[in-house]
Amino acid sequence: MTQQQALSKKHIFLLIIGIAVIAFNLRPAITSVGPVIGEIRADFGLSNGAAGLITTLPLLSFAALSPLTPKLGQKLGFEGAIVAGLGLLLLGILLRATGLLSFLFIGTALVGVGIAICNVLLPGLAKLHFPLKVGLITSIYSTLMSIFAALASGITVPMADGLGLGWNTTLLLWGALVLLGLAVWVPQLRGKNSEPKPVDVQPVSSSMWKSSIAWQVTLFMGLQSFLFYSSVAWLPEIMRSHGMSIVTAGWMLSIMQFAGVPGNFLAPIIAGKLKDQRGLVIVISILYFIGLIGLIYGGSTPFLVVSILFMGLASGSSISLALTFIGLRSANAKQASKLSGMAQSLGYLLAASGPIVIGLVFDWFHNWTAPLLMFMVVLIAMTGVGLGAGRNLNVVREVG
Numbered sequence: 001m002t003q004q005q006a007l008s009k010k011h012i013f014l015l016i017i018g019i020a021v022i023a024f025n026l027r028p029a030i031t032s033v034g035p036v037i038g039e040i041r042a043d044f045g046l047s048n049g050a051a052g053l054i055t056t057l058p059l060l061s062f063a064a065l066s067p068l069t070p071k072l073g074q075k076l077g078f079e080g081a082i083v084a085g086l087g088l089l090l091l092g093i094l095l096r097a098t099g100l101l102s103f104l105f106i107g108t109a110l111v112g113v114g115i116a117i118c119n120v121l122l123p124g125l126a127k128l129h130f131p132l133k134v135g136l137i138t139s140i141y142s143t144l145m146s147i148f149a150a151l152a153s154g155i156t157v158p159m160a161d162g163l164g165l166g167w168n169t170t171l172l173l174w175g176a177l178v179l180l181g182l183a184v185w186v187p188q189l190r191g192k193n194s195e196p197k198p199v200d201v202q203p204v205s206s207s208m209w210k211s212s213i214a215w216q217v218t219l220f221m222g223l224q225s226f227l228f229y230s231s232v233a234w235l236p237e238i239m240r241s242h243g244m245s246i247v248t249a250g251w252m253l254s255i256m257q258f259a260g261v262p263g264n265f266l267a268p269i270i271a272g273k274l275k276d277q278r279g280l281v282i283v284i285s286i287l288y289f290i291g292l293i294g295l296i297y298g299g300s301t302p303f304l305v306v307s308i309l310f311m312g313l314a315s316g317s318s319i320s321l322a323l324t325f326i327g328l329r330s331a332n333a334k335q336a337s338k339l340s341g342m343a344q345s346l347g348y349l350l351a352a353s354g355p356i357v358i359g360l361v362f363d364w365f366h367n368w369t370a371p372l373l374m375f376m377v378v379l380i381a382m383t384g385v386g387l388g389a390g391r392n393l394n395v396v397r398e399v400g
Contacts, residue, residue: 015129016140018188021181022082022118023141027149028174029093029111030058031257032156034232035250036167039160043167044101054108059229059352061112062119066345069120070337078125079188082118086185089114090178097172116344123326123340128333135272135324142320143264148177150257157250208338211395216388217325221343223382224318225351227288227375231256231315233355235308238368242298252308259309260316267317268324277328280321281386287314288379296372318382322347329394339395 033040033055041051073081092110095103126137152174160170208214235256239249267284271277287310294307326343330336361371 012129014184016137018184019122019125019137019141020144021177021184022086022122023144024148024177025086025089025181026115026118026145028152028177029089029115029171030055031149031232032152032171032174033108035153035156036160036170039167040104043099044104054104055233056352056355057105057108058112058115059348061109062116062348063345063352065113065116066120066341066348068341069117070124070334070341072117073121073124073337074334078121078128079185081121082125083182083185083189085114085117085121086178086181087114088117090175090182093172093175093178097168099168116348120340120344121337123323123330124333124337127327127330127336131333133272134327135268135270138320138324138327139265139268142268142316142323143261146257146260146264146316146319150254150261153257154254208335208342208395213329213389213391213393214339214342214395216385217322217329217339218343218346219350219385220318220325220382220389221322221347222350223378223385224315224322225347226354226378227382228315228319229351230354230358230375231311234358234362234371238295238372239304241368242304244301244304248301252304255305256308256312256315259312260319263313263315263317264320267320271321271324271328276392277321277325277390278387279390280317281383281390284314284317284321285379285383285386287311287317289376292372292375292379296369321386325389329389331394335395 037051037054040046040054069081072084075081076084088110092107092112092114095107095110097107098104122141123138126134126141130137156170159165159173160167165173232253235253236249239252244252263284267280271280274280291307291309291311291314294303294310298304322343326340327336330339358371358374361374362368364370
């Protein structure tokens with residue numbers, strides 16, 4: 001009995017390590033591109049639109065692949081599908097760094113495909129192995145995801161320019177994290193398939209699209225992603241409109257992402273302990289509102305930094321809460337994967353439109369007040385669907 005318990009503890013430890021190394025890889029291959037997009041554009045002679053496509057392609061890949069990933073998970077098992085996702089991510093990183101224009105776009109798309117597979121499967125993996133600790137496990141991987149996203153944003157330029165590595169080599173180096181992930185997950189293929197038996201899973205595919213809870217979780221995921229990716233794209237320009245230098249404005253983006261780490265960690269834990277999460281949705285919305293008001297009115301640099309801290313805390317909390325909703329509103333692992341596919345497919349399609357829509361609004365009004373008011377409208381909508389997603393229901397109980 002003691003030996004069995006020891007093995008069980010070892011298995012749990014390895015699973016947590018496995019989930020952690022996946023989280024390491026979910027953002028750096030994307031967030032490392034923005035800081036060097038100017039160098040990439042100059043090297044290839046790209047237009048602004050074509051350069052923008054480089055940052056949008058992964059989100060479009062998320063949207064396209066997310067609905068298909070649950071079927072891949074059923075066919076290959078969680079372990080096999082995760083290894084496939086990591087392999088595609090590594091291939092994309094390698095192709096992108098070759099210096100060939102066609103491979104730049106193909107590789108960027110493959111980066112999105114690989115991340116999409118891991119993105120969708122993680123909530124199901126957490127639900128399968130840690131059904132009573134979904135909030136804690138989500139807290140761990142969403143926090144790690146945000147830390148490495150912010151780290152990639154912050155050190156890419158010092159590596160590319162300061163160390164003289166260039167954008168190719170710098171982006172290629174993030175493949176080391178993927179190799180670490182493969183080193184952990186490839187040995188798992190020799191173990192038992194973790195996919196639950198079909199008899200243990202309720203058939204929810206047809207009802208998922210009819211469930212108001214599923215749609216509310218999906219829209220909450222999409223609207224908070226709209227706010228985050230729009231901020232990533234345009235926050236430095238907003239800061240420059242308030243008189244900041246380009247270097248300081250860039251640091252504001254890193255500060256926003258690091259400010260989200262406490263929210264990443266705490267929101268899922270708090271959500272897991274609550275009967276419903278509507279109060280948490282309101283708190284996050286208030287934090288976002290305070291931050292946006294600060295950006296609209298502007299002021300001194302310390303005032304703007306405080307506004308960025310509020311936005312970052314709200315942003316970090318909202319993404320981890322969105323991921324927690326997937327587990328809490330699902331009855332089992334297979335359902336969690338299906339809901340994850342739905343939420344991340346439509347959610348990231350909405351997110352991909354964010355930077356474009358905000359840019360168009362700026363081009364129309366020629367100031368940042370109108371785009372920030374657009375942020376407010378999206379925040380109000382996010383709050384509304386979040387109050388629905390925060391109810392103590394799941395898709396089976398609602399439609400069954």
